[in-house]
Amino acid sequence: MTQQHHQFQFRHIGPNASEQQEMLDYLGMASLAELMEKALPEAIHYRGASLLPEAISEDDALGRLHEIASKNRITQSFMGLGYYGTRTPGVIKRNVLENPSWYTAYTPYQPEISQGRLEALINYQTMVTELTGMKTSNASMLDESTAVVEAMMIAKRSAASESNVFFADSDLFPQTKALLEHRAEPLGIVIRYFDAANNQELDEECFGAVVQYPGASGRIVEFENLFAKVHEFGGLAIATADLMALTLITPPGEKGADVVCGTTQRFGIPMGFGGPHAGYLAVREKLERTMPGRLVGVSVDAEGAPAYRLTLQTREQHIRREKATSNICTAQVLLAVMAGMYAVYHGPKNLKAIALEIHHKTSALAKVLVEVGLELEHSHFFDTIRVLTPNANEFYEAARQKDLTMLLVDDEILGISVDESTSWHHLAELAAAFGARAPRGEDATDQLKSHRQSAYLEHPVFNTHHSETGMMRYLKRLADFDYALDRGMIPLGSCTMKLNSVTEMEAVTWPEFANLHPFAPAEDTQGYMELITELSSWLSDITGYEAVSLQPNAGSQGELAGLLAIRGYHRSRGDFQRSICLIPSSAHGTNAASAVLAGMDVVVVQCDEDGNVDFHDLTRNIAEAGDRLAALMITYPSTHGVYEEAVVEICDLVHSAGGQVYIDGANTNAVVGYAKFGDFGGDVSHLNLHKTFCIPHGGGGPGVGPVVARSHLQEFLPGHSMAQAELPKYGPVSGAPFGSASILPISWAYVQMMGNEGLMNATAVAVLSANYVAKKLADAFPLLYTGKNGLIAHEAIIDIRPLQNEAGVGNDDVAKRLIDYGFHAPTMSFPVSGTLMIEPTESEPKQEIDRFIDAMLAIRAEAQKVQDGDWPKDNNPLVNAPHTASQMAGEWDHPYTRQEAVYPAGAEPKGKYWPPVRRIDGAFGDRNLTCTCPPIESFITTPSRISSS
Structure with a gap:
């Protein structure tokens, strides 16, 4: 049995044994076992044995993971098909991927405390729109294949054609074909495959068509006439495109595409045996409201200053339900931030240089393979070639002996995809497997078919932070704008924001x-x-x-x-x-x-x-x-x-x-x-x-x-x-x-470090903490629902509607005022409008839970002052929250003091979190849709000019 000081459950669970007992005593319970007996219906209570392994220490778990990881064989991949080797800049790996300020943050539904990641996502959206030549991009998708499905769904909703036929390029990635077929069938959509190089095969009315650009085989085709034909049918034209290639070849937006989608994986995101990666999806003008996923826009705050927020949220599932445009919820934000920052760090010149190096290496390899009599399937390509040979298996195995893995398409076709991680040494070894000489830089030729003429990524953000010092400071500044679990409690009901331990995270980057x-x-x-x-x-x-x-x-x-x-x-x-x-x-x-x-x-x-x-x-x-x-x-x-x-x-x-x-x-x-x-x-x-x-x-x-x-x-x-x-x-x-x-x-x-006992304790303490919060707040805020013995499960829904009726203070005001106290708000108006759903989780220490309870009670006392007429309903700390540092330095025309505004009773002055903006005007952002990096001048425009624009 692992000794207690080595047991991970005591690191994961916040309240210690004596604190748990204090909470239990307050609830009138003798033990966690009694609490769960009284809360849980007898009919579902499982009392059998568990087959889970016994808990092991953090060191032992890492040792076991190293043992497992050693059984994976890493070769230099030439397989392609949408997954490529890439170099994650160390400054991004350390300061984003491995930084809890970024990875423990929640979805930016409280924009005032999410300005950092919202700016990062605006960068991402700008990167996508400019590389694709489109008007608007969302703030990421799940992966390329699901993004293509979502693009098909946009076409189905938006096309003038009533047809159920959707044309798909026969040169699509095979995983995308399979996903399209599986997702189309329940909806009565018919998938027809065609050769994108021959638009005569587009031979019947359709609601849309998609081409892979460049194709899975590497070929680059011209498809303006194809898109024009799709439009004649009343359908939408879609391209699934490689963003790295788009730094060199004409973007689909300039060829008449209605929707462009794909993956940002090769922008610094490791292959990771499949993910996570941020897919992307961009649309032309007038299709913004049909897009799935989240969309970041620019609005203004209470002082008229520019501020970011999620925009057009009326498209989301919690509002539209069965009429929603998509079921996509999680959107790979962390990976989108990394991809966007990859573009920020490299800038347009270095992105183009990386793409040119990939293309030059590919063309040089192609040349030496042709020299030894091998035939290539296509003459125009970016990073992928297909070699036609009856000896495909023999060459494949020869390369594998050198720790190089090509794509064995079939017995007579080999696929080779070059990427950012491919060295000239790798190419020499691969060429030798074919009996060819080593490729050299001077062997490179231009095999692109369609050269990009338009500029991209001209905004200062993509042309400023190119030194590691500058990038590190930019990432730190954005992280400091935000509230994440490394600052304090995020008591979101339904979303369970609990400890993500370093030991659990460590193996991800191995x-x-x-x-x-x-x-x-x-x-x-x-x-x-x-x-x-x-x-x-x-x-x-x-x-x-x-x-x-x-x-x-x-x-x-x-x-x-x-x-x-x-x-x-x-x-x-x-x-x-x-x-x-x-x-x-x-x-x-x-x-x-x-x-x-x-x-x-x-x-x-x-x-x-x-x-x-x-x-x-x-x-x-x-x-x-x-x-x-x-x-x-x-x-x-x-x-x-x-x-x-x-x-x-x-x-x-x-x-x-x-x-x-x-x-x-x-x-x-x-x-x-x-x-x-x-x-x-x-x-x-x-x-x-x-x-x-x-x-x-x-x-x-x-x-x-x-x-x-x-x-x-x-x-x-x-x-x-x-x-x-x-x-x-x-x-x-x-x-x-x-x-x-x-x-x-x-x-x-x-699971390995907690074991069954630890997992049961985590469950019980989560239920304990929720009931403790509910009872502590019950006199100030009515608890909406209870179950057996007046107990709840892991989350409490408190009703703010009486406060709205009596004092004009709504749940939005409570949520924003919590920022002044140093907290993220609970879940708002779900599942009941005008309520807050609080979930403390098992990981929050009792001290933090008590601090939250004190803040909520203090907010209720402030609301009472409004009810009593001490503060006017339209000018009090609740309706004016959150308060910023710049506001404190300006004129003051409020009936409460600056001290009451930013250091309310019970709030901790040391380590004060200062929101960078005041309350954001959501309606303004929806009326004035801006979803890419705004011109730098907008950040120095006077508030009066902004508010009147």
């Missing part, structure tokens, strides 16, 4: 995990296979399900994968009519969006006054659905933060009607060790490894959303034709076989 191609030969991936197998078995034990897929690279994609599994299961049994998905009114917005994308019809089930699924309304809807019932989606514990007593009965009701039960695993952190979805009635769930299992949120991504299921659904979980292990024959939901594989060591380390 070369053995970071530098492996997702389609590498199986013999090179044995370490990953071992880690994936172990983590999958542990998640199976934790959830009570037999089958696990780690492929979904976001919780929303896990939802979609689970619902597609249900669809596949019903159809395999001949139940083609089963299409109705019942979803409670309290559900996450992605639930409804995912159901629609899985070809289902959403029917909303009401909730009762206690926040539970309304059993009578559910019964009525099941009866009305009849044999059309496909599934019920519920979240457990519920989105209202309570353990529903009737969940087993609800599952039985759905099963007796022939339906399947999807249990949304967003709140799994409240049941780990105490209940198992698969045991009490679930057929399939997704988990959020970026919540329950400690992968950090990274400012809005990365995420992993594994789907776990009962054995009868196993054959319908995501498959992949290029996987190194046997997967189901069903279609994929991500570009890579195992999704964002390089961050799986984080969750592996968490």
Whole structure:
């Protein structure tokens, strides 16, 4: 048994034993065991044994991970297909990827305390729009293949054509083809393949067409006439393009593209056996409102100064639900920040130099291969060539002997992709495998077909921070603008912002995990296979399900994968009519969006006054659905933060009607060790490894959303034709076989270091902390929902609406005032408008929880002053929050003091967090849409001129 001082659970769990007992005493409980007995329904309480390994120390876990990593073989990859070797600048690796100021931040829904990462995302959007020649880019996607699917969906929504036909370039990456086919089928979309070099094959009306630019085979084709033909049909023209190539070749936006998408992986993001990577998506003018994902825009704050915010949020799932443009939620923000900073650090000249070096090396290699009589498939290319030879296998093996891995397309075709990490020595070794001489710089020729003439990245931000000192300081300045877990508590209900330990994070950047191609030969991936197998078995034990897929690279994609599994299961049994998905009114917005994308019809089930699924309304809807019932989606514990007593009965009701039960695993952190979805009635769930299992949120991504299921659904979980292990024959939901594989060591380390006892303690302390906060605040803020014995699960919903009615103080005012006290706000208006949902997690120390409670009580006392008439409703610290340092130095016309504004009672003066901007005007930003780096002059424009513009 590991001695206590080596047990990781005591590092992960914030309150120590004596503090836990203080909290328990306050609740009138003798122990954590009593608390969980009283909170959890008896019908779901799991009391069996666990198969999880015993907890090991942090040092032992790292030793074990080194042992696993050593089983991966890293070769120089020439495989391409959208995944390339790259060099992550050390200043970005150290100051972004490995910096908790960036990786522990939450999605920038509170823009006043997110100006740093919002600026970083504006840089990213500007980089994408200028390289692609498009008008507007979103703030990243999940990967290239899912971005192409989303582009297809934009075309379906926006095209003038009523056709269901979508044309896809036969030279698309194979993983993208598979994803398009799987995602199109439930929606009745017909995929037709064509040769993009021959627009005569575009021979029927379509709502859109996509070309790969350059193609998977490396070829560069001219496609202006092709796009014109698509437009004649009333469809949208889409290109999935390589941003590195676009520094040299004409961008699709200048060729008439409506949508351009792809990946930013080769902009400093390691291959990582498939991810995480930031996909990109950009559109022409007038398509902005159809875009999925998040969009960063420029607005103004209360003083008229420019400020960044997420814009056009009416497109998002929590508002539009089944009418949402997409189910995409997590958006790989951390990786988008890295890619954008790669462009900032290198600037346009060095980006072009990197691209030219790649092209010159490729063309030099091509020349020496032709010299020895080898035939190339295409004469125009950027970084990829295809060699036609009956000896493909022989040459492939010869290169493998030199630790070089090409793409074996088939027995007679070899693919070779050169990248930033390819050295002249690598090329010499590869040429020797073909019996050719070593390529030299003077062998390089220009094999591009379409040369770019337009300028790009001219904004000062891309032409300033090129020294390491300058870049380090720029990144530090932006990080200091933001609030992340390294500053203090982020009490977000539903999003579980808890410790992401350094030990868990450490292996992510190890070369053995970071530098492996997702389609590498199986013999090179044995370490990953071992880690994936172990983590999958542990998640199976934790959830009570037999089958696990780690492929979904976001919780929303896990939802979609689970619902597609249900669809596949019903159809395999001949139940083609089963299409109705019942979803409670309290559900996450992605639930409804995912159901629609899985070809289902959403029917909303009401909730009762206690926040539970309304059993009578559910019964009525099941009866009305009849044999059309496909599934019920519920979240457990519920989105209202309570353990529903009737969940087993609800599952039985759905099963007796022939339906399947999807249990949304967003709140799994409240049941780990105490209940198992698969045991009490679930057929399939997704988990959020970026919540329950400690992968950090990274400012809005990365995420992993594994789907776990009962054995009868196993054959319908995501498959992949290029996987190194046997997967189901069903279609994929991500570009890579195992999704964002390089961050799986984080969750592996968490489970391995916690063990079953540690995981159970984490669950119980999360429930303890939530109930402690709820009871402490109960007299000041009404608690909206409670469950058994008046207890809640892991999160508390407090009602701010009475305060709004009595004092004119809404939840937005409370959220912004918390910034002055040094806190991130809880979740606002979800799942009930006018409320705050608080989740302290098990990682927050009692001292920080008490500090938050004190701040909330002090805010309630301030609101009382407004109620009593001491402060006017339109001029008080709540409605004016947050307060900035510059505001303190200016004129003061408020009925409260500067001290009360920025150092309110109980706030800690030392280490004061100063928001860089005042409250931001959301409506202004939506009316005046600016989603790229604004001209530098806008930052010196007077407030009066801005506000009148």
